Amino acid sequence: MKPPIISLQSISKSFGNVYALDSVSFHVNAGEVVGLIGDNGAGKSTLIKILAGVYVPDTGDIFLHDQKANHWNASKSRQAGIETVFQDRALAVQQTISRNIFMGREIKTFIGFIDNKRQYTEAERLMRDIGFTSEVFTPDSIVGTLSGGERQGVAIARALYFNAKLIVLDEPTTALSLTETEKVFSFVRNVRESGRSVVFIGHNIYHVFGIADRFVVLDRGKVVLKCTRETYGTPEELIRFMQQVARSQ
Numbered sequence: 001m002k003p004p005i006i007s008l009q010s011i012s013k014s015f016g017n018v019y020a021l022d023s024v025s026f027h028v029n030a031g032e033v034v035g036l037i038g039d040n041g042a043g044k045s046t047l048i049k050i051l052a053g054v055y056v057p058d059t060g061d062i063f064l065h066d067q068k069a070n071h072w073n074a075s076k077s078r079q080a081g082i083e084t085v086f087q088d089r090a091l092a093v094q095q096t097i098s099r100n101i102f103m104g105r106e107i108k109t110f111i112g113f114i115d116n117k118r119q120y121t122e123a124e125r126l127m128r129d130i131g132f133t134s135e136v137f138t139p140d141s142i143v144g145t146l147s148g149g150e151r152q153g154v155a156i157a158r159a160l161y162f163n164a165k166l167i168v169l170d171e172p173t174t175a176l177s178l179t180e181t182e183k184v185f186s187f188v189r190n191v192r193e194s195g196r197s198v199v200f201i202g203h204n205i206y207h208v209f210g211i212a213d214r215f216v217v218l219d220r221g222k223v224v225l226k227c228t229r230e231t232y233g234t235p236e237e238l239i240r241f242m243q244q245v246a247r248s249q
C-alpha cells in the first residue's frame, strides 16, 4: 500500500473555549474522493483550513507521503499540490470564466500585460478536462450567467490550474438543487479519473453520498465514523448509524 498523499494525525484546535477539533486524524489517498460530513459547527472547515495551512493546529502532526511536515503553512500546502475552494470564497460574477480562473495569478505576456489569448485557450482546456463543455458558454462568458453547478465548475477549473494533486471543496453543493449537484459530481468524477484526489465537504449526506469513495463523519469536533462507501449501501443506512451515534452521546 502506498502511503496517503497527506495525513493529519491527532489534530486539536480551539478558539477561545470552543473546541473546534479534538484529536482528529484524517488522511487522503491518491485518486480517491473523501466525503467529509458533519452538521454545521462540526469542525469541517476548521479541519480543511489546517490542511490548507491557513490555521495552525494547537497540537497534532501533518505528514506528506509519510514524511513529517514541519511548520506547515499555506505556501507549503500549495507546493504540495493542495488547492482549496473555500466555503466563503465567492467568484467575481461580473467577470468572465477565464478571468475568474486566473484571478490573482494571471498569465502575462513577456512585457507584463495579461495574456488574454493564452488564458482563453488554457481555460478552454481546463473546462474540457472537467467535462464542462457547452454550446452556450465559452471562457469569455460572464460567470453571473452560469448556474450554481456550473459556477462550481469554474472554481474547480481554477483549482486544477497549477496541477493540483488534491482539490478540497468546502460545501460546493449546499445551495444547489439535485440536478445541479449531479453536475458538480460529474466534474469531480473527471477530476478523480485524472488520478487526482478530492475532499468533498457537506452537511447533507445526500449531497455527498453519490460521489465519495470513503466517508469521514465529524460531530462536535470529533471523528465519529470512518467507512468506505461499501459499508453503507444507501444514504439512509448511513444516516441511521449517525443517529445512533448521536443518541449514545
Ligand SMILES: Nc1ncnc2c1ncn2[C@@H]1O[C@H](COP(=O)(O)OP(=O)(O)O)[C@@H](O)[C@H]1O
Residues within 6 Å of the ligand: 015, 018, 019, 020, 038, 039, 040, 041, 042, 043, 044, 045, 046, 047
Ligand atoms: N475563526 C474562528 N473563531 C472562533 N470560532 C471559530 C472560528 N472558526 C470556527 N469557529 C468555531 O469552531 C467550530 C467549528 O466551526 P467550523 O469548522 O466552521 O464548522 P463547520 O465547517 O463544520 O460548519 C464552531 O463552533 C465555530 O463557531
Ligand SMILES: [Mg+2]
Residues within 6 Å of the ligand: 044, 045, 046, 087, 170
Ligand atoms: Mg464550514
